[in-house]
Amino acid sequence: MDYHSESLTGIFQALADPTRRAVLGRLGHGPASISDLAKPFDMALPSFMKHIRLLEESGLINTHKQGRIRTCTIERKSFAMVEDWLSTQRALWEGRTDRLEHFVITRDKEQSP
Template structure:
């Protein structure tokens, strides 16, 4: 159950297009919060809520050096999501395989 609660936060973070865009940008490498905020038409405190949620859910880590806070992507969350998706894929493929066998078998009448 704890794993599902952790995944809830991970997927909740992905539910917002701003946070997905931040993750997309961080896929190119670390960036300062001010650089990440530039493309978005919102106040910095509002943008920081997105950063905080991404950090709390484990998608990113931030490091403060002097007056600059730099964000970097945290790859372990991708592994957790991939693991969950692989399990779901396996489950559904098995179900569709059983359905296909049921539908295509000859019905003795």
């Protein structure tokens, strides 16, 4: 399964930045305007907008404009895709570590006097 590899690449690139993770954390509590989202960050609005654009391009958020206010909302479907990929990876690695544990225990029993 490719898990929409281009989509996942964009999502993980977006999640790599602490500013973008903080924005997503705030949006987890509900929609917010760009100006409200930008308040806690010590950066110019054009720089902050680059973060918003990257989050939107990655599919993690949606924005819509009403009058002069642009509001952002979180896109839960993208997080479901990441969760699905992580669950698959977790199952794969748990299976590998279980086999390794079984190997070590079996080997230790065979080498015991």
